[in-house]
Amino acid sequence: MSKPVVAIVGRPNVGKSTLFNALAGEKIAIVKDTPGVTRDRIYAEVNWLDKEFTLIDTGGIEPDSRDVILSQMREQAQIAIDTADVILFMTDVKQGLVDSDSKVADMLRRSHKPVILVVNKVDNFNKMMPDVYEFYNLGIGDPVPISASERIGIGDMLDKVLAYFPEGAGQEEEDDRPRVAIVGKPNVGKSSIINRLIGKDRVIVSDIAGTTRDAIDTEVVHNGKEYVFIDTAGLRRKNKIKEELERYSIIRTVTAVERADVVLVVIDAAEGVTEQDAKIAGIAHERGKGVIIVVNKWDAIEKNDKTTREYEHQIRMVLSFLPYAEIMYVSALTGQRLPKLFDMIDTVIENQTLRVATGVLNEIMTEAVAMQQPPSDKGKRLKLYYITQVAVKPPTFVIFVNDKELMHFSYTRYLENKIREAFGFRGTSLKFFIRERKEKDK
Numbered sequence: 001m002s003k004p005v006v007a008i009v010g011r012p013n014v015g016k017s018t019l020f021n022a023l024a025g026e027k028i029a030i031v032k033d034t035p036g037v038t039r040d041r042i043y044a045e046v047n048w049l050d051k052e053f054t055l056i057d058t059g060g061i062e063p064d065s066r067d068v069i070l071s072q073m074r075e076q077a078q079i080a081i082d083t084a085d086v087i088l089f090m091t092d093v094k095q096g097l098v099d100s101d102s103k104v105a106d107m108l109r110r111s112h113k114p115v116i117l118v119v120n121k122v123d124n125f126n127k128m129m130p131d132v133y134e135f136y137n138l139g140i141g142d143p144v145p146i147s148a149s150e151r152i153g154i155g156d157m158l159d160k161v162l163a164y165f166p167e168g169a170g171q172e173e174e175d176d177r178p179r180v181a182i183v184g185k186p187n188v189g190k191s192s193i194i195n196r197l198i199g200k201d202r203v204i205v206s207d208i209a210g211t212t213r214d215a216i217d218t219e220v221v222h223n224g225k226e227y228v229f230i231d232t233a234g235l236r237r238k239n240k241i242k243e244e245l246e247r248y249s250i251i252r253t254v255t256a257v258e259r260a261d262v263v264l265v266v267i268d269a270a271e272g273v274t275e276q277d278a279k280i281a282g283i284a285h286e287r288g289k290g291v292i293i294v295v296n297k298w299d300a301i302e303k304n305d306k307t308t309r310e311y312e313h314q315i316r317m318v319l320s321f322l323p324y325a326e327i328m329y330v331s332a333l334t335g336q337r338l339p340k341l342f343d344m345i346d347t348v349i350e351n352q353t354l355r356v357a358t359g360v361l362n363e364i365m366t367e368a369v370a371m372q373q374p375p376s377d378k379g380k381r382l383k384l385y386y387i388t389q390v391a392v393k394p395p396t397f398v399i400f401v402n403d404k405e406l407m408h409f410s411y412t413r414y415l416e417n418k419i420r421e422a423f424g425f426r427g428t429s430l431k432f433f434i435r436e437r438k439e440k441d442k
């Protein structure tokens with residue numbers, strides 16, 4: 001079972017961003033070299049009483065008239081219904097009950113999704129409770145008073161959220177079939193790839209960006225082995241302003257990537273690799289998933305003996321945070337190299353779950369330290385005592401040192417390269433935690 005998704009829906013100015021920040025806290029600061037992904041606070045990881053969930057903010061557009069507000073709220077609510085396990089429907093005790101609140105409440109009620117009615121800006125519970133009762137009129141359950149800015153009532157609200165999580169949420173899936181998410185900008189050929197892999201036309205593929213349908217999990221059998229493809233093609237919501245479409249596409253990508261072992265980041269060869277591709281790839285990287293960059297429409301470009309190298313160079317530059325990612329050049333149109341994708345997926349999954357024995361790791365570390373002296377500062381030199389692998393998916397290592405401050409990013413990167421030289425780990429990120437240990441308890 002993957003991490004549950006909680007979505008916030010509500011009118012402008014009710015305090016969604018404030019609650020988002022209160023819940024996400026510092027955790028939203030993500031790896032610095034991943035471009036753009038969370039700067040605009042579309043989603044964050046939240047940890048409450050040892051339960052983890054992904055929080056998404058479905059809103060964020062400045063509305064200018066009543067009609068626009070309502071239509072945007074419907075849109076937000078629809079995104080929440082499509083993607084979330086629990087919906088936080090946020091209202092504002094100061095604005096009181098508004099017509100659009102009732103309309104959205106009707107929509108949420110019909111969806112049969114768990115909804116928690118949050119009444120914000122109740123900065124003083126004693127004085128303001130009578131105003132909160134008015135919200136019972138929405139008919140979607142008990143209003144939960146909070147003050148996002150004063151951080152009152154948030155714990156009780158989160159308890160209610162957690163109560164809706166399915167048993168075992170956030171834990172390892174029993175199903176051990178490889179799960180592969182196909183992500184990428186509109187029109188790069190996601191649907192076409194999956195149709196080719198399945199061998200029949202499953203969905204309508206069209207020339208207009210954003211015209212297909214919602215994500216579907218598809219089972220594909222290759223050489224007698226089952227795979228589950230999670231595909232985000234078809235941002236079928238038309239006539240959207242660019243920002244909104246992008247927000248929606250990021251939410252969809254996040255929720256698909258969350259459920260996957262390996263992510264195929266599809267790029268259009270004819271367009272080349274763009275910043276938007278980097279944003280999407282960054283989501284897979286942040287989450288420590290296996291990553292294969294699939295350069296599609298390889299049939300559509302003119303090639304000579306340098307083309308592949310030039311493409312690779314370009315990709316490595318724009319996606320510099322993903323040096324470990326595998327790259328494949330395919331064509332959904334002709335089927336070129338698509339069957340090879342399965343071998344690549346198998347390899348990446350093996351690498352994601354590879355465990356290296358502690359003895360071997362420490363040999364590598366000792367040798368690496370002998371070859372390149374660890375950094376020092378003010379006469380104090382970094383000492384590395386011990387390394388051990390503590391987790392897989394992604395492979396995660398803990399290094400015990402004398403002083404954390406002395407462990408430079410570049411030295412960690414150097415050790416990572418040494419480990420990769422020995423074991424490859426192609427297609428997967430590696431995580432490192434640095435812990436201090438006093439010399440005497442070594």
Ligand SMILES: Nc1nc2c(ncn2[C@@H]2O[C@H](COP(=O)(O)OP(=O)(O)OP(=O)(O)O)[C@@H](O)[C@H]2O)c(=O)[nH]1
Pocket residue numbers: 010011012013014015016017018019059060061120121122123146147148149150
């Ligand atoms: N008194 C009070 N004000 C709050 C509270 N929470 C948020 N606000 C204020 O309400 C205003 C709107 O808050 P935001 O968090 O930006 O609201 P939002 O829903 O994200 O707004 P949009 O981005 O327009 O959708 C800000 O001025 C906040 O300071 C609260 O608990 N009490």
Ligand SMILES: Nc1nc2c(ncn2[C@@H]2O[C@H](COP(=O)(O)OP(=O)(O)OP(=O)(O)O)[C@@H](O)[C@H]2O)c(=O)[nH]1
Pocket residue numbers: 184185186187188189190191192193205206207208209210211212213232233234235296297298299300330331332333334
């Ligand atoms: N030449 C060429 N065209 C392709 C290839 N793959 C897809 N296309 C075309 O690219 C367009 C978009 O393909 P889709 O599969 O709908 O793309 P998508 O990524 O699923 O798009 P959305 O549903 O908008 O997210 C269609 O016109 C396809 O025929 C390919 O390998 N070569």
